[in-house]
Amino acid sequence: MPVETDIRTKIIGAAQKLIARYGYGKTTMADLAQACGMSPGNLYRYFPGKLDIAEQLAIRAFEEEVSALREVVRRSDLSATERLKLFFCTQLRVTHAKLNDDPKVFEIAEIIRRERPELTNQNLARIRALLSEILSAGNASGEFNIPDVVNTAETIQCATLKYHYPQLFTQLSLAELERELREVMNLLLQGIFCGKAPSNGAKQGRNSQN
Structure with missing residues (x-):
């Protein structure tokens, strides 16, 4: 699996867990970045928005x-x-x-x-x-x-x-x-x-x- 695809999959998996716990509205891109161990700026390289x-x-x-x-x-x-x-x-x-x-x-x-x-x-x-x-x-x-x-x-x-x-x-x-x-x-x-x-x-x- 290419590195970029692997990272995108990791982000989607983290988002699924956070949204299941807090809901879509209360889950922020900063939360996702932290869960994935990356900076918010790096997260936006893979997804333009939530x-x-x-x-x-x-x-x-x-x-x-x-x-x-x-x-x-x-x-x-x-x-x-x-x-x-x-x-x-x-x-x-x-x-x-x-x-x-x-x-x-x-x-x-x-x-x-x-x-x-x-x-x-x-x-x-x-x-x-x-x-x-x-x-x-x-x-x-x-x-x-x-x-x-x-x-x-x-x-x-x-x-x-x-x-x-x-x-x-x-x-x-x-x-x-x-x-x-x-x-x-x-x-x-x-x-x-x-x-x-x-x-x-x-x-x-x-x-x-x-």
């Missing part, structure tokens, strides 16, 4: 989420219906786990959403692309009847945003959120199933508790 470090933390979190969702898309042992339900269940569980492990991480998410909206939009687009793969697979298998996969992926994403943003969890437990999500998915699936009765695999996916 927001740029927050962006890297957000990118790291986005990558973890997309990686988990990509694994669901690749589950060839599951029907498209099963993968679709597991896709959103996984997204909810990843988000909920982050909330429990590090509540202050969502302070960063809110700042990035406000200050660097293009980054949030890019992540949503990546998730939609993965979702489109599942919908296309469902069309190919005869489970779904979706004339416009891209538009449908966007619509489903909009309908399930509550389970992606902890600000909308309304203090519900994970079990309660999963129950809600199952009901939402059942309604959405009714709209995209092929005209014939779902296959056994699709029925199993609809009844799965995941």
Whole structure:
């Protein structure tokens, strides 16, 4: 690993620990410099400001989420219906786990959403692309009847945003959120199933508790 990359990684790691302890607002570049054993001036050589470090933390979190969702898309042992339900269940569980492990991480998410909206939009687009793969697979298998996969992926994403943003969890437990999500998915699936009765695999996916 190049020296500069190694130092940037060290800074990002230190920032994650400090922000988890004190919050984004109370963590200063001087604090980060001290934690990394360097001068503030040297720190600015690697990151122009605190927001740029927050962006890297957000990118790291986005990558973890997309990686988990990509694994669901690749589950060839599951029907498209099963993968679709597991896709959103996984997204909810990843988000909920982050909330429990590090509540202050969502302070960063809110700042990035406000200050660097293009980054949030890019992540949503990546998730939609993965979702489109599942919908296309469902069309190919005869489970779904979706004339416009891209538009449908966007619509489903909009309908399930509550389970992606902890600000909308309304203090519900994970079990309660999963129950809600199952009901939402059942309604959405009714709209995209092929005209014939779902296959056994699709029925199993609809009844799965995941």
